[in-house]
């Protein structure tokens with residue numbers, strides 16, 4: 278039997294979530310524009326800043342963002358057997374404390390129902406009500422295993438508001454570890470726009486997406502490592518978006534800085550039993566292969582092992598620019614680039630390529646139902 282292809286990085290906004298975005302006038306929101314033109318999705322910090330002309334427009338939002346049948350069509354066009362769908366950014370981060378619990382349940386139920394409507398094709402990462410009190414978050418985590426297709430949760434880098442090294446997150450990490458739910462850690466907030474300089478807006482979304490996103494993820498997971506999250510929760514599993522940002526490349530420097538810093542006071546800082554960055558990369562971290570180059574896939578496989586790297590597409594973001602005829606059947610450059618990168622990275626070693634394309638996801642995320 279041919280081995281299966283699994284996409285672990287693919288997003289959806291359930292219709293009730295889009296309805297909420299349509300009622301809002303602050304980021305994140307959906308704005309109806311000229312009749313006959315698609316609505317626009319404005320989600321990134323600063324995207325509606327009138328001084329940043331080129332990014333002020335957000336992006337067009339069509340049914341590929343919320344209609345699950347479009348996802349299935351996309352999968353069929355690109356030879357993808359199974360997708361692990363997740364709510365797209367900014368998830369539930371912007372909700373008031375009182376709204377978060379109800380919407381988390383609704384969104385998680387809706388995404389699980391989408392999976393149910395396409396048995397064998399879809400699994401899911403749920404979303405957490407991170408603005409609610411921590412008991413509410415933990416309660417939702419313990420409810421998730423009752424949803425047949427949910428295998429983990431997607432979240433951003435802000436945690437409860439103070440980042441992922443916040444000790445207040447320990448009950449959340451503990452519950453996730455206990456329920457064997459993988460965290461899909463995904464960027465959204467980027468870097469302060471000042472780092473991109475006064476001409477940053479001239480370059481559209483290139484600087485925030487190509488550099489801001491991966492660096493945000495790198496910093497967030499590094500803070501988790503430094504604060505001892507993986508020492509306290511040694512079975513916690515974290516899938517890093519975009520091949521871990523720059524973590525595979527910088528892991529050696531990070532480890533060296535820890536070993537040479539007299540003032541580093543993370544837990545067990547100077548104790549022999551402190552878990553090294555390399556050990557964490559090979560035990561707790563999974564890396565997606567959404568990095569668009571052979572070099573990036575090789576770095577990910579070297580850092581965490583080829584048995585811990587997983588194919589992804591980032592659909593429906595990064596569609597082809599031109600709205601060509603027969604668009605639905607057209608293969609997306611963003612997807613073919615990642616397929617090629619995996620093929621080139623492993624060359625004649627077809628087994629490793631097949632593992633990255635699907636076998637690893639099926640094993641690590643338990644993508645079977647019985």
Ligand code: URA
Pocket residue numbers: 288320321365366486591594595
């Ligand atoms: N990819 C995402 O997942 N989110 C964005 O906002 C942009 C690209």
Ligand code: ZN
Pocket residue numbers: 286287288463518591
């Ligand atoms: Zn994504």
